[in-house]
Amino acid sequence: MSNRRPPDPSGNKKGWQPEIDDLRQREQFAKELGGADKIERQKKGGRLTVRQRIDALIDKESFREIGTIAGRATYDADNKLQTFTPSNRVMGRAMVGGRPVIVTGDDFTVRGGSADATIPTKAIYAEQMANEFQLPIIRVIEGSGGGGSVKTIETTGRANLPGGLGESSRWYEYATDNLATVPVVGLGLGSVAGLGAALLTASHYSVIVKSMSAVFVAGPPVVARIGEKSDLGKQELGGWGIQCSAGAVDDAVDTEEQAFAQARKFLSYLPNSVHDVSPRGPRTDPPTRREDSLFTAVPRDRTQPYKMRPIIEAIVDKGSFFEMGKWFGRGIITGLARADGVPVAVMAGDSFHQGGSWTADVCDKVIRFVDLAETFHLPILYLVDCPGFAIGLDAEKAATIRHGVRAMAAVNQSTVPWCSIMVRNAFGVAGVVHKPAGRMAMRYAWPSAWWGSLPLEGGIEAAYRADLDAADDPKAKMAEIEDRLNALRSPLRSAEAFWIEEMLDPRDTRKIVCEFANLAMPLRKPGRASFGMRP
Template sequence: MSWQKEIDELREREKEAYKMGGEENVERHRSRGKLDVRERIKRLLDEESFHEFGAIAGKTVYENGERKSFTPANFLYGTGRLNGRKVVIGADDFTVRGGAADGAIRGKQIKSEQMAHELQLPIIRLVDGTGGGGSVKFLDIEGHTYVPVNPAWDYVVKNMGVVPVVAACLGSVAGLGAARVAASHFSIMVEETSQLFVAGPQIVNYGVGQNLTKEELGGVQVHRSSGAIDNVVKSEDEAFEHIRKFLSYLPSNVYELPPVKTSQDDRNRREEKLISVIPKNRRRPYKIRPILEMIFDKDSIFEMGKYYGGGTVTGFARLDGHPVGFLANDPFIGGGGLTVESCEKIERFVDMCNTFHVPIVNFVDQPGLVIGLEAEKRGTIRKGVRAIAAIYQATVPMIEIIIRRVFGVGGAGMSNGHGLNLRYAWPSGDWGSLPVEGGIQVAYRRELEASDNPQALLEELAANMESVRSPLRTAEAFGIEEIIDPRDTRPLLCEWIDDAYRLLPEHLGSKSHTMRP
């Protein structure tokens, strides 16, 4: 007795499922410059590593016990390997009912999130559809409406605090699909072929009278700097490369250490350019990214959210092969001051590093929270306090390299000054409650108003303050632990990272403050 007949039937049904939405729908999908769902999975994962679950699930029509038609579910999931490491992947098939939930098998999406949580594996979502209720035709078919429930959302929320979650927006993604993209540690869009919105153009036109195309409403020109998406790329293959790189810095779950690689870069490398990279003229900006490249392992920097909160640069890099997160100020963007956007960016990034035990290097040139009427209207102080709270609540090792300015509440909040978070300052350091230039006019307002020559008095006061503001005087008073030669930054950080990773095992596990999207 053999079960070969049943296995043969199983294989035939799998072949039906592999046809996705049919040849016509698949070709229409590809004509828009998009890969189909199975091509995406194949290109992203290591070769021949995808193990699919529920492949033959779908909508079947029977007549007199005979199968007359079959439409596969428009959501695929399973496990595979990414650079040798096991992951869970869930992907929408736009060729079947446009990726909408009423063309799916809801249990498959739930199982993918549950699998990632229970097996403690990273999860990758390839999102290409609404993922919500789909068409209102559902009401006519079913004969009743329903109270909305976000499927698997309990696991979606839990996973944010347990495993790395990556989401790629690979088409016109609306409603719950858009929420699945945003509910991640790292999200990405593709130029020209991806759009993201709460509701699509037709609903927006009907609801609020805005007649917009998909690109105008939710294309990359909208979301490059909206904060809804982290990175934007030019192709799906580039998106897959970003996914691989992002995950390479993180452990598979919060119970493991970040993966350390063998570095070919000299840990004692001293870049001569660092001694002169900061201008003596404090009003002159400089480029921060070349500085980061001179300090971290070569070709190891992965920036996130470049165009959102641009005054703050965030991302991952390596020190002697060890993954680290970094914060840095970009003086070319609003002087590097803390805006609402940069505060949100800091809060989210620090929370992510803390969740996955990635030590943080903070390169500080912080003039403080932005000021003015618009900043007050936007509640900048509250956002700033939230960012500072994230830094103070973080238990992961953190080190501060003061490049230039540290002023006010914002500057003070860039490091937990009450903990043993090491600080090094470059000789270009300049700090205080207020910048001297503006602070003199506030502190000596009455004297300046009473003076016959206020400009001369202002210049005299500024000259007197110039010597007092020397960072060497601060070091004499032990207000800063150590002023270093900028060229020594990499060797010192590589020594610090050894200590940081030696201490990390005692911090493994989930945090009481679970990360939110």
């Protein structure tokens, strides 16, 4: 038998090497981003490049880039490639924690991430791929996010009509629909303005870096034209302290690496999409673990605040609590955790902030968090300490009652399993919102629980005015009435009437919560919620 190869009938002895060489050259140009000088400026600003960010975010060597050589090229008279400037967006598929995700990032070294160097289809493609392949999407944002700039008018010869006809409107469609379909994470790593700011906040979880990130609708030069301080700095206008306390951004960290770690951890609690449920995590923490610290965690003095976060940490699986939005609506603590490995959504009152009363901000935080749990089928654990809605002139000016009723509607519309532990206060209309109305919720009360239509403070004067006015010693009469009423307000009295289902030794709370999580597991129903989540 002859070892001679038959002649190539196509006559293509070299194969396609010239084209592959051309492709590799363009890929090399793309990896050079905006050029050495722009990369050096990014480095001097203490910021990673977009490719460094993606590499640090994802599982090692898992990035499958899409649209690598999309950009703008120039050619010589012989139609040979002379220069190539890549699009200022890098995107593709990758693995994070062993699961597939979509990653899309701004390249600030090319026209500062603005529209002048953008191919809009790349951003749309990433959003569409996440939506239709039902994969989480992580947006790495620095710049204006590809929105129009003043210079765009000259480069295109016309003014852009925001949201007009054409391809760009599809981004808004997918950005909205993805919030109801897949987990969305926004990382703001530098100056983030305009559409970039919208991209960041149109997410389920957003993070910025304290020392270098600033987020705003418009930057200082534009703001100065409306009469604001002309010397207003980026941090003064949109630094982390402003945006996190306002609730526009969920979290702030010290370094980019910490931001990537936060993104990875957040996704670990969620399914790939609403068409699945969250996987169970490791079961390394015994459900029967008892924490003696819980027995004395709540002081007998009802006016004394106490630390709720150690209580949460003692109840859920060790090290699993992932807090979200800690600087906004501080009367309530929200975050994700695991109980016997099962991902759960945790809410808890924080008495260190206006006694845990529900301000307008607290109500908005509750709405968004309950909607997140509903969207991704997470059972809710609520450690209740709510003395009622915030009261007073500022509360009325903030329309607290309207925000409160919206929070009540969000809770009542939820369908996920719900467990409430009555830790201390539950008063008034806000106290009603400790469980969804009209459906089953597991409820337990600690001996420290304390509830009623309204607190005694201030209420006795109104309800017993005639008795107090007729008394020889109004102060003594007040004390007598207060003692009499307090004797009737023991949670054990409520349990006698089955107004609370079960009293609980605080040290047994973890066991109860783990039982709830295991009962809730088979009740989680994959599929879209009856409404789409709004950021």
